[in-house]
Amino acid sequence: MDQNFFQKTPKQALEQLQVTSDGLTSSQAAQRLAQYGPNQLAEGKKKSVLAVFAEQFKDLLVAILIAAALISMFSGNLESTLVIFAVLILNAILGTVQYFKAEKSLESLKAMSAPSAKVLRDGQRLEISSDQIVPGDIIELEAGDLVVADGRLLNCWSLKVNESSLTGESEAVEKTNEAIEGEQVALGDQKNMVFSGSLVTYGRAVMVVTATGMDTQLGRIATLMNQTQQRKTPLQKNLDDFSSKLAMVIMVICAGVFLLSIFRSHMTILDSLMFAVALAVAAIPEALSSIVTIVLAMGTQKMARQNAIIKELKAVESLGSVQVICSDKTGTLTQNRMTVQNIWADGVLTRGTDLELANDAQRTLLKIALLDSDATMDHETGASVGDPTEVALVQLGGRFGVEERAYRTQHPRLAELAFDSDRKLMSTLHNTDDGPTLYTKGAMDVLLERSTQLLTANGPVPMTPELRAQIQQVNRQQSENGLRVLAFAQRPMKEARLLTLEDETDYTFVGLISMIDPPRPESIQAVADAKKAGIRTVMITGDHKVTATAIAKQIGIFGEGDMSLDGVELDSMSDEELDQKLPHIAVYARVSPEHKIRIVTAWQRRGCIAAMTGDGVNDAPALKKADVGVAMGITGTEVSKDAAAMILADDNFATIVKAVLNGRSVYANIRNAIQFLLSGNMAAILAVIYASIAGLSVPFQPVHLLFINLLTDSLPAIALGMEPARPGLMDQPPRDPNASMMDKPMLTRVFGQGLMIGIASMTAFYIGLNQSGPALASTMAFATLTLARLFHGFNCRGKESIVKLGLGSNVYSLMAFGVGILLLALVLFVPAMESLFLVSPLNGFDLLCVLGLAFAPTLLIQLTRIFQGR
Numbered sequence: 001m002d003q004n005f006f007q008k009t010p011k012q013a014l015e016q017l018q019v020t021s022d023g024l025t026s027s028q029a030a031q032r033l034a035q036y037g038p039n040q041l042a043e044g045k046k047k048s049v050l051a052v053f054a055e056q057f058k059d060l061l062v063a064i065l066i067a068a069a070l071i072s073m074f075s076g077n078l079e080s081t082l083v084i085f086a087v088l089i090l091n092a093i094l095g096t097v098q099y100f101k102a103e104k105s106l107e108s109l110k111a112m113s114a115p116s117a118k119v120l121r122d123g124q125r126l127e128i129s130s131d132q133i134v135p136g137d138i139i140e141l142e143a144g145d146l147v148v149a150d151g152r153l154l155n156c157w158s159l160k161v162n163e164s165s166l167t168g169e170s171e172a173v174e175k176t177n178e179a180i181e182g183e184q185v186a187l188g189d190q191k192n193m194v195f196s197g198s199l200v201t202y203g204r205a206v207m208v209v210t211a212t213g214m215d216t217q218l219g220r221i222a223t224l225m226n227q228t229q230q231r232k233t234p235l236q237k238n239l240d241d242f243s244s245k246l247a248m249v250i251m252v253i254c255a256g257v258f259l260l261s262i263f264r265s266h267m268t269i270l271d272s273l274m275f276a277v278a279l280a281v282a283a284i285p286e287a288l289s290s291i292v293t294i295v296l297a298m299g300t301q302k303m304a305r306q307n308a309i310i311k312e313l314k315a316v317e318s319l320g321s322v323q324v325i326c327s328d329k330t331g332t333l334t335q336n337r338m339t340v341q342n343i344w345a346d347g348v349l350t351r352g353t354d355l356e357l358a359n360d361a362q363r364t365l366l367k368i369a370l371l372d373s374d375a376t377m378d379h380e381t382g383a384s385v386g387d388p389t390e391v392a393l394v395q396l397g398g399r400f401g402v403e404e405r406a407y408r409t410q411h412p413r414l415a416e417l418a419f420d421s422d423r424k425l426m427s428t429l430h431n432t433d434d435g436p437t438l439y440t441k442g443a444m445d446v447l448l449e450r451s452t453q454l455l456t457a458n459g460p461v462p463m464t465p466e467l468r469a470q471i472q473q474v475n476r477q478q479s480e481n482g483l484r485v486l487a488f489a490q491r492p493m494k495e496a497r498l499l500t501l502e503d504e505t506d507y508t509f510v511g512l513i514s515m516i517d518p519p520r521p522e523s524i525q526a527v528a529d530a531k532k533a534g535i536r537t538v539m540i541t542g543d544h545k546v547t548a549t550a551i552a553k554q555i556g557i558f559g560e561g562d563m564s565l566d567g568v569e570l571d572s573m574s575d576e577e578l579d580q581k582l583p584h585i586a587v588y589a590r591v592s593p594e595h596k597i598r599i600v601t602a603w604q605r606r607g608c609i610a611a612m613t614g615d616g617v618n619d620a621p622a623l624k625k626a627d628v629g630v631a632m633g634i635t636g637t638e639v640s641k642d643a644a645a646m647i648l649a650d651d652n653f654a655t656i657v658k659a660v661l662n663g664r665s666v667y668a669n670i671r672n673a674i675q676f677l678l679s680g681n682m683a684a685i686l687a688v689i690y691a692s693i694a695g696l697s698v699p700f701q702p703v704h705l706l707f708i709n710l711l712t713d714s715l716p717a718i719a720l721g722m723e724p725a726r727p728g729l730m731d732q733p734p735r736d737p738n739a740s741m742m743d744k745p746m747l748t749r750v751f752g753q754g755l756m757i758g759i760a761s762m763t764a765f766y767i768g769l770n771q772s773g774p775a776l777a778s779t780m781a782f783a784t785l786t787l788a789r790l791f792h793g794f795n796c797r798g799k800e801s802i803v804k805l806g807l808g809s810n811v812y813s814l815m816a817f818g819v820g821i822l823l824l825a826l827v828l829f830v831p832a833m834e835s836l837f838l839v840s841p842l843n844g845f846d847l848l849c850v851l852g853l854a855f856a857p858t859l860l861i862q863l864t865r866i867f868q869g870r
């Protein structure tokens with residue numbers, strides 16, 4: 001295809017792409033999708049099943065196991081060798097399956113958060129996933145959108161685009177739709193083209209797609225993007241670190257045990273080696289890292305079902321330790337359903353419900369409200385499209401039987417300056433009976449400052465300090481009731497022409513309209529829940545300070561000793577002063593997105609983990625800076641979603657608090673699972689070390705330990721990961737984000753519980769030894785160790801006794817226990833297993849001993865808890 005679309009006029013571009021201004025037909029689109037493929041960048045080649053399978057063997061542990069298998073083979077124990085290899089292969093298969101499952105779940109999360117585009121097809125405006133876009137599609141762009149394909153601009157209104165991902169230039173570029181002459185024009189100078197990967201920072205436009213997927217400029221320069229590669233979370237990195245340290249310690253101990261066996265117990269080298277191998281196998285927690293991954297993945301899936309879509313796995317962990325949530329007001333804490341309450345013009349305040357248009361000033365106010373707005377409404381059904389603030393205005397028009405559509409056809413819009421939250425104004429230019437007039441609406445304080453006149457029923461009068469004070473008085477009174485106040489003004493223009501920001505001055509102030517945006521009922525509960533959980537909620541809003549404070553009081557964010565700041569006050573504060581007041585500032589009002597970075601940085605300077613919400617284009621940097629950046633799924637811009645770590649599918653503040661609860665419970669569950677696995681391993685380690693010091697034979701064969709570590713221990717560990725959130729979890733302060741999971745209490749528990757289970761196993765060993773010999777001793781020790789660890793699963797569900805926890809409150813743990821018993825019975829009682837698992841038959845007495853000894857540690861732990869009233 002001819003690439004030089006910049007030389008063509010919009011009409012020529014449409015012709016060449018064979019599309020009308022109604023967009024492609026759906027059959028055309030389907031055909032082009034088949035021809036050009038989905039609009040996405042090729043990701044780094046996916047790993048093949050075989051490669052992933054092979055990877056499972058690249059592990060220190062596996063090397064040790066292979067060594068064990070070889071040693072077994074040379075000692076004439078071929079069955080053992082076969083079992084070890086079988087187990088290794090089984091483990092590798094499980095690991096492979098789990099890798100692809102985790103990848104799939106990550107992909108489905110990614111699909112949920114994929115950018116969308118507003119496209120015109122069959123003359124209809126649709127919102128579709130960006131990968132469905134094809135060449136020839138007509139796409140609408142507005143501030144906050146990501147450009148998802150390359151395209152020629154057909155029409156644009158003050159469009160500014162940030163192309164830094166392509167050109168490295170961080171300043172936004174202004175675009176036009178005029179054709180450009182010349183053959184060779186650098187990308188940066190193709191002002192009538194937009195490119196995939198850029199961000200719309202300002203204005204609006206309509207483009208026709210000229211290239212998609214790998215045909216885009218980004219596709220050409222992009223080295224293969226390996227987006228599916230998941231980065232490890234801090235916890236996973238910590239555990240990797242722990243594992244490698246553990247491996248070192250184990251090797252040292254193994255060497256010690258080996259030498260001890262040879263020199264003190266005068267064992268053969270082969271037998272001594274078996275000791276060392278048993279110890280290594282006993283100590284290495286094979287299943288640990290996969291179990292952490294599984295629990296994290298299950299956690300994100302649960303969160304997604306509750307409307308919190310996790311984009312970065314590490315957000316799950318950070319959520320669990322969040323100490324402060326900085327939230328937008330409008331739409332997140334409040335319903336974003338605005339209804340006009342009062343209007344003020346020409347010195348008269350009237351209720352929105354019972355007002356009649358008494359004079360010209362009021363009529364002008366309504367006219368500006370309807371013309372200087374993009375919202376539309378079907379006045380029969382009440383269905384509306386657009387920004388809720390503007391919908392409220394259109395609704396107001398409806399109450400007088402004035403329909404915005406009729407007005408807008410009568411006075412077409414000649415030019416506009418779009419709303420942005422930095423400026424807090426929106427302006428449009430129209431032809432009126434008095435010639436071209438600029439209409440502006442926006443924040444009261446901004447607009448009043450720029451007004452030199454006031455419109456009365458008898459025409460404009462000069463603005464005096466008294467009039468100003470009167471308007472401010474009305475504004476304050478409205479805001480104190482939590483109403484959002486919008487101001488309206490106009491300005492005659494000499495000629496109809498394109499607007500610049502300098503035109504927004506020298507206004508005739510027309511009036512005020514105040515509207516109510518009630519808090520979401522769930523917000524009040526969620527803020528209270530967060531508070532109980534030691535989490536501070538802070539409101540950050542573009543709205544007026546008085547309005548914001550009134551709402552913050554209603555929701556429970558603003559309490560005794562708290563204060564509110566506005567953007568100007570924040571600017572005048574030094575960092576030291578801010579740091580000092582920070583804990584008491586409940587509301588930041590009239591802030592621009594740049595302030596958000598300063599606020600989040602201040603909290604982080606205190607060492608706090610901060611979550612921050614954002615929806616606009618300019619919120620992206622703050623979302624990236626926060627520990628958990630939270631974007632709005634419904635009202636959020638694509639740019640903000642791109643920058644966030646979590647997306648709220650329902651825009652609801654309460655969902656953040658729910659996600660925090662889930663984050664905490666995932667962390668607690670992982671900790672319990674780790675404690676379970678490590679204490680079980682500790683039992684085996686202590687038993688093996690004891691046997692080697694006492695000069696006994698090896699209590700466990702490698703195959704025994706593998707059976708426990710990979711099968712009977714994995715199930716309860718996963719069940720622990722599925723433990724439902726404890727009711728008291730949100731009554732505690734957040735955990736210290738810097739504290740290691742392997743803290744002293746944890747290690748003490750691991751050692752203590754491991755010691756108990758180890759003693760039980762060795763007692764069984766001695767009983768077997770006395771009854772018959774090493775073969776029975778080893779079988780009894782193995783059976784006791786397995787069973788005791790299965791029982792121990794119940795102890796690790798929490799710190800409370802099982803009476804308090806309720807045996808049935810985690811059915812998975814019961815199921816895991818049942819399956820574990822079944823597997824053990826299979827090994828002990830099916831004759832064919834005897835030679836494979838090196839077990840000898842147990843009689844009734846042996847079984848009774850095993851049962852009693854295996855249950856003893858759990859009984860002891862549970863009784864202690866009951867006596868302690870836990």
Ligand SMILES: Nc1ncnc2c1ncn2[C@@H]1O[C@H](COP(=O)(O)OP(=O)(O)OP(=O)(O)O)[C@@H](O)[C@H]1O
Binds near residue numbers: 424442
């Ligand atoms: N569509 C609009 N046209 C003109 N002015 C607007 C419009 N929407 C909001 N404003 C004004 O700009 C101010 C800031 O709006 P902005 O959207 O940045 O924040 P917000 O939605 O009020 O609060 P939050 O940041 O909590 O979502 C508002 O208080 C209002 O005065």
Ligand SMILES: [Ca+2]
Binds near residue numbers: 328421542
């Ligand atoms: Ca906002």
